[in-house]
Amino acid sequence: MARVLQINLYDAGLDSAVQEIIQQCQLTESRQNRCVSATDAHGLVTAFREPAFKAVLNSFYWNLPDGMPSVWIGKLKGAKQMTRCYGPDLFRYVFENSANTSIKHFLCGGKEGIADELKAAVGKKFGNLQVAGTYCPPFRPMSDDEFRSLAETINQSGANIVWIGISSPKQEYFAQRLAKWTNVNFIVTVGAAFDFHTDRVRQAPGWMQKASLEWLFRLSMEPKRLYKRYLKVIPLFILFNIKEAISPRTHFS
Numbered sequence: 001m002a003r004v005l006q007i008n009l010y011d012a013g014l015d016s017a018v019q020e021i022i023q024q025c026q027l028t029e030s031r032q033n034r035c036v037s038a039t040d041a042h043g044l045v046t047a048f049r050e051p052a053f054k055a056v057l058n059s060f061y062w063n064l065p066d067g068m069p070s071v072w073i074g075k076l077k078g079a080k081q082m083t084r085c086y087g088p089d090l091f092r093y094v095f096e097n098s099a100n101t102s103i104k105h106f107l108c109g110g111k112e113g114i115a116d117e118l119k120a121a122v123g124k125k126f127g128n129l130q131v132a133g134t135y136c137p138p139f140r141p142m143s144d145d146e147f148r149s150l151a152e153t154i155n156q157s158g159a160n161i162v163w164i165g166i167s168s169p170k171q172e173y174f175a176q177r178l179a180k181w182t183n184v185n186f187i188v189t190v191g192a193a194f195d196f197h198t199d200r201v202r203q204a205p206g207w208m209q210k211a212s213l214e215w216l217f218r219l220s221m222e223p224k225r226l227y228k229r230y231l232k233v234i235p236l237f238i239l240f241n242i243k244e245a246i247s248p249r250t251h252f253s
Contacts, residue, residue: 002065002074002082005048005240007039009070010062011079014086017064018093025103025160025185033179034061035172036188038087041069041237042229043168048240053169056176064090066191069234073241086209087190088197091163092126099128106154106184107134109165110194117198118165125197132157137166137174144177151181162187165194 001008010017024030037043037060047054057063064085065071074082095105105128107115115134122128135150142150154162162184164171171189179187195201203209204217219226 002077002079004065004070004073004077005044005237005244006054007044007047007057007063009039009065009074009079009082010085011065011074011082013081013083014089014093017062017085017090018097021094021161021186021188022098022101022103025098026101031160031183031185033182033184034186035175035179036060036062036064036186037168037172037175038066038085038090038188038190039063039070039168040067040191042233043172044070045233045236045240046169050169053172056169056172059176060172061186069237088193088203090188091190091193091197094161095122095126095128098130099126102130103161104130104132104157104159106132106157106159106162107165107194108137108150108162108178109171110136110198112136114194114198114200117200118194121198132159142174142177147177148181151178154178155181155183160185163193164189165191167191 002011003009024034037057039057043057043066047057064087065074065082066085066087068084071082071084107118109115110118113136115136119131119134122131133153135153162178162182164175164187166174166189168189168191171191175187175189192201196203202221204214208214208217
């Protein structure tokens with residue numbers, strides 16, 4: 001693991017993460033509700049400033065480096081095999097590589113109807129018909145009884161992997177609470193993957209992703225929603241990493 005802004009990030013690469021998720025799901029005795037977050041610079045900055053969220057991420061089985069800035073820092077710290085583990089790519093590759101297996105998926109997130117759209121999309125795009133159930137969370141805090149009811153639905157479906165597509169940090173808190181009552185292999189938070197794979201939101205071209213310019217593309221698509229985040233997060237990510245390098249044990253807000 002590579003430690004970036006006091007969070008341990010997965011450093012073995014995207015292919016390795018996909019392979020391990022599939023292998024663990026095929027072991028009948030390994031249902032351990034392992035929480036996984038695809039964590040970008042926004043998530044890391046939020047965790048660095050908010051101890052409660054940092055504790056959530058550090059309780060997870062993996063935090064995958066969703067953005068290239070985290071990968072650059074990780075490589076500087078010696079994680080030579082570290083690659084970007086982009087949430088929508090992880091989602092796609094796991095679905096593609098598990099299409100002809102008995103691994104079942106449960107989709108949780110999005111506005112009303114999006115999870116059902118995604119179920120149809122993964123069948124068409126990735127040839128995977130193993131979606132055991134869907135759920136669209138309400139736009140309000142859920143009670144423990146509601147989480148128990150959702151977990152019961154998931155458990156009865158036989159799902160191995162629960163995919164959560166809401167937004168960070170809400171989706172990570174959601175995953176942590178859900179894991180108290182589920183009996184699955186993995187609970188994976190993948191942010192905008194639901195919108196991307198249902199074609200509700202356009203993804204940046206491959207060359208922009210490779211050049212670490214996806215933020216610019218997304219900003220051009222949703223300027224009102226994202227401009228404050230990017231103008232604030234990217235400078236803070238750089239600043240906090242510099243300060244952490246100078247004084248690793250100091251907390252900055």
